[in-house]
Structures are given as structure tokens and as C-alpha cells.
Amino acid sequence: MVVKKTKNRGREVNRTELAEINGVSLPTVESWVRRGCPVVQRGGRGRAWQFNTAEVRNWREDDIRAEASNATHANKDELLLRKLRAETEQVELDLAKAREQVVPVDQFERAMTKAFGEVRAGLRNALPGRVARRLLGESDETKMKEVMLDEVDQILLVLSDSDLIHECDLEIEDDEEGDDEGADGE
Known part of the structure; x- marks a missing residue:
């Protein structure tokens, strides 16, 4: 790696070195050049690209400021x-x-919490008893794993067939309109 010192601080580097120094890819450096990044020497026909790191750093700071101000103005x-x-x-x-x-996020979260609670309860309530009966006296680890996975799959199948989330769990609460008009006897 040949490093030349220049008058205005920084050092001269090629495109690959500039990308490494700034932690970016070569296409990003190419994009910078198209947007006006200062170049000491353009590459081509056996000549390497040369950039002054201090000039590029100053340009990047200005470029970042310009992008930020465009976003606000x-x-x-x-x-x-x-x-x-x-x-x-x-x-x-x-x-x-x-x-x-x-539906509002908080209602969805409550419904999901209820559904996961039912899944948890289903697994905790059914799994130990069913697995214990099938594994009584079993010593083969592979067989034990097969039995446990089979029981988990069966419990999940039963749970998938049941409605873990009911429509009433997701009803939109309409505070603005009085849905209880019938309660007054109208």
C-alpha cells in the first residue's frame, strides 16, 4: 500500500482503500463519485483512482448535512x-x-395473549400425563424423543382445530357511536 502525504492533511488512497477506510462497498464509492466526491486522479487504462482522505471526509460531512437539510426543508x-x-x-x-x-393493536395483543395461554395450558395439562404413560419403563432415548414429539404434535393438532381467538376477542370497541341503544328499550 503506497501512501502519499499531501498538503491538506489526509493521505492519497485508491478506491478499495477508500472503501475500507470508510467501511463501505466499492459501489458506494462509485456512487459518491457520481454525486461529486472529490477525486485526485480518475482511474482508467492502467491508472488507479486516487482520493485524498481528508477531502473525501470533508465532502462526506457536507453531503450528509445537505441530505439532512433536504429532509427537513x-x-x-x-x-x-x-x-x-x-x-x-x-x-x-x-x-x-x-x-x-x-382491530386496535391492544385488542389484538390481548387476543394473542389469550390464545398463547390456551396453547401453554393445553401442553402443560395434557403432555405430562400422556407422555408419562407411554414412556413408563422406556430407556431408549431415541424412542423417548419420538414419543414426546408425537404427543406434542397431537396436542398441537387438537389446538389447531379449536378456536383460540374468538370474534368477541377482536370486536372493535366503538366508543363514539352508542351501540347500546337497544338497552334503553328503543
């Missing part, structure tokens, strides 16, 4: 598109709610 058209996109997403979410295709 969107123009009017970009803001209108973002607003339109957000409004569209809200309408689609409202439609999915109206079609009862979504």
Missing part, C-alpha cells in the same frame, strides 16, 4: 404530496375499519 410540492399521501392512507385505514378488516 421540503418544497411546497413535496409537502402537498406528503399531505395527500397521508390523507389517502387515513381514508384507506377508515375503510378497512369500516369493513372490520383491522
